[in-house]
Amino acid sequence: MAKDKFEEALKKLEELVKKMESGDLALDDSLKAFEEGIRLIRFCTGKLDEAERRVEILLKDDKGDIAPAPFPRDEGNAA
Amino acid sequence: MQDVWTVSQLSEHIKTLLEARFETLWVEGEISNLRRPGSGHSYFTLKDDRSQIRAVIFRSAQKLPFDLEDGLHIACRARLTVYAPRGDYQLIIDRVEPRGLGALQKAFEQLKAKLQAEGLFDEGNKKPLPFLPKRIGVITSPTGAVIRDILQVTGRRFPAISILIAPVRVQGPEAPPEIIKAIGILQKQHDIDVIILARGGGSLEDLHTFNTEEVARAVFRSPIPIVSAIGHETDFTITDFAADLRAPTPSAAAEMVVPSRDQLCRQIDGCYWRLLQVQRRLATRRREKLTEATKRLKSPDRILSDFRMTIDDHQDKLTLSMNRALTARSLDLGYLKTRLAQAGPGDSIEKSRMIVACRQQQLVTEMRNCLKEDRHAMDRQLIALQNLSPLGVLQRGYSITRRLPEGTIVKSVDTLAAGDHIDVQVALGNIRARVENVI
Numbered sequence: 001m002a003k004d005k006f007e008e009a010l011k012k013l014e015e016l017v018k019k020m021e022s023g024d025l026a027l028d029d030s031l032k033a034f035e036e037g038i039r040l041i042r043f044c045t046g047k048l049d050e051a052e053r054r055v056e057i058l059l060k061d062d063k064g065d066i067a068p069a070p071f072p073r074d075e076g077n078a079a
Numbered sequence: 080m081q082d083v084w085t086v087s088q089l090s091e092h093i094k095t096l097l098e099a100r101f102e103t104l105w106v107e108g109e110i111s112n113l114r115r116p117g118s119g120h121s122y123f124t125l126k127d128d129r130s131q132i133r134a135v136i137f138r139s140a141q142k143l144p145f146d147l148e149d150g151l152h153i154a155c156r157a158r159l160t161v162y163a164p165r166g167d168y169q170l171i172i173d174r175v176e177p178r179g180l181g182a183l184q185k186a187f188e189q190l191k192a193k194l195q196a197e198g199l200f201d202e203g204n205k206k207p208l209p210f211l212p213k214r215i216g217v218i219t220s221p222t223g224a225v226i227r228d229i230l231q232v233t234g235r236r237f238p239a240i241s242i243l244i245a246p247v248r249v250q251g252p253e254a255p256p257e258i259i260k261a262i263g264i265l266q267k268q269h270d271i272d273v274i275i276l277a278r279g280g281g282s283l284e285d286l287h288t289f290n291t292e293e294v295a296r297a298v299f300r301s302p303i304p305i306v307s308a309i310g311h312e313t314d315f316t317i318t319d320f321a322a323d324l325r326a327p328t329p330s331a332a333a334e335m336v337v338p339s340r341d342q343l344c345r346q347i348d349g350c351y352w353r354l355l356q357v358q359r360r361l362a363t364r365r366r367e368k369l370t371e372a373t374k375r376l377k378s379p380d381r382i383l384s385d386f387r388m389t390i391d392d393h394q395d396k397l398t399l400s401m402n403r404a405l406t407a408r409s410l411d412l413g414y415l416k417t418r419l420a421q422a423g424p425g426d427s428i429e430k431s432r433m434i435v436a437c438r439q440q441q442l443v444t445e446m447r448n449c450l451k452e453d454r455h456a457m458d459r460q461l462i463a464l465q466n467l468s469p470l471g472v473l474q475r476g477y478s479i480t481r482r483l484p485e486g487t488i489v490k491s492v493d494t495l496a497a498g499d500h501i502d503v504q505v506a507l508g509n510i511r512a513r514v515e516n517v518i
Contacts, residue, residue: 006210006211007210007211010343010346010347013347013350014346014350016354017350017353017354017357020353020354020357020358020361021353021357025361027365030357030358030361034354034358037350037351037354038351038354041347041350041351041354044343044347045344045347047211048239048340048343048344048347050239053234053238053239053240053241053242054241054242055230055241055242055244056241056242056243056244057221057243057244057245057246058243058244058245058246058261058264059246066264068243068268071242071244
């Protein structure tokens with residue numbers, strides 16, 4: 001699942017920041033790490049910014065087949 | 080209708096009537112007088128507080144979900160039969176369900192032990208939930224608080240995640256097959272990566288669906304991970320044990336399944352700021368080091384002038400010490416010269432030279448004189464010698480006769496004979512002659 005890449009990216013980001021905070025990285029290593037960190041942040045933020053939400057319910061149609069249909073939002077359901 | 084029935088006729092009639100009227104029915108009551116003879120069939124009386132009826136479960140009947148005991152309340156599906164020879168009727172039961180707390184509790188414990196022994200509840204079999212699911216399947220009643228709570232919590236925590244609801248009944252005998260079918264349908268749907276199976280609170284009887292073996296097995300077998308939230312926080316059903324994760328309430332299930340978008344954003348922001356911090360700190364530290372190093376770095380000019388000064392310094396010292404050494408040496412030389420002049424031969428060499436020349440002269444003179452004397456001496460000897468020389472005699476007219484060819488000097492005539500050849504040496508020249516005669 002593509003979204004598990006999110007978890008990997010987040011873990012990588014944490015480790016990278018910890019490494020920078022603790023260790024003595026050489027100059028170009030720390031620059032590379034910084035760039036990679038920014039790239040990971042952009043990736044994760046992008047995933048979180050996907051907005052589309054669908055709530056559906058399985059219903060039997062006239063033929064007796066079962067298929068998803070939009071779930072009506074009444075006052076009992078949150079937006 | 081006839082006036083007088085035989086017993087058999089009556090019994091026959093009763094049998095027909097009853098068996099036609101009660102083909103298959105569900106009866107509930109309490110078990111008593113349970114007997115299980117060696118045949119494997121179970122005979123007992125099913126009763127309530129006022130009546131009782133005989134019952135039998137043949138060994139060939141459907142396997143019971145729990146063991147029968149006296150006192151258990153059950154519901155059973157049965158056929159009513161009349162056994163004319165004995166004049167009684169009984170239920171032939173083919174399916175039994177627990178009823179009443181005691182029976183339900185017993186059934187629960189027995190099933191739990193059985194499935195646990197099979198390993199259905201083992202931690203090793205539980206699948207991990209995805210960190211960020213793409214689409215959640217929810218198996219629950221389509222109306223009521225449960226679905227509303229789940230939608231509310233997921234909407235609040237992470238609005239972008241999609242949800243597909245599989246509506247089912249959550250109690251009653253139709254519930255288990257519907258739930259099992261729903262699990263199957265969700266497997267076939269595209270991109271559902273986690274399922275929530277939920278129902279609200281209720282009594283043990285209400286929750287019975289989730290204590291059945293078939294629902295538990297279907298939950299266990301599902302390849303998609305299932306989070307179960309059945310009943311209240313304190314309710315534990317067999318489905319809860321078989322599921323990959325148990326939640327105390329449907330809202331809690333939604334929280335377990337969906338991460339908080341805000342928290343993730345905060346975490347990422349935090350990483351961003353820490354990254355900046357670290358980078359700034361590192362840059363500052365490096366700049367400081369660079370400045371420090373620059374200070375300590377000398378320009379080439381300074382290095383050269385330092386060297387120049389050192390060289391001049393050495394040169395001065397060298398010249399100084401050289402001059403000192405020279406001065407000392409020339410002083411020494413002066414002293415030695417003086418001493419030498421004082422102690423040297425000087426005049427005496429002249430004197431000696433004169434003496435030598437004098438002696439030399441004397442020597443030469445002496446030598447000359449000696450030579451003169453010697454020459455005179457020699458001359459005297461020479462004259463003497465000349466006088467004695469036979470050749471001088473010859474001058475006086477004498478001669479030397481020699482016999483030839485030998486050349487021997489003749490001193491007496493005896494050595495000669497007539498005819499011998501002789502040589503006569505006179506002062507001037509020689510005469511060759513032949514002896515004529517000897518006198």
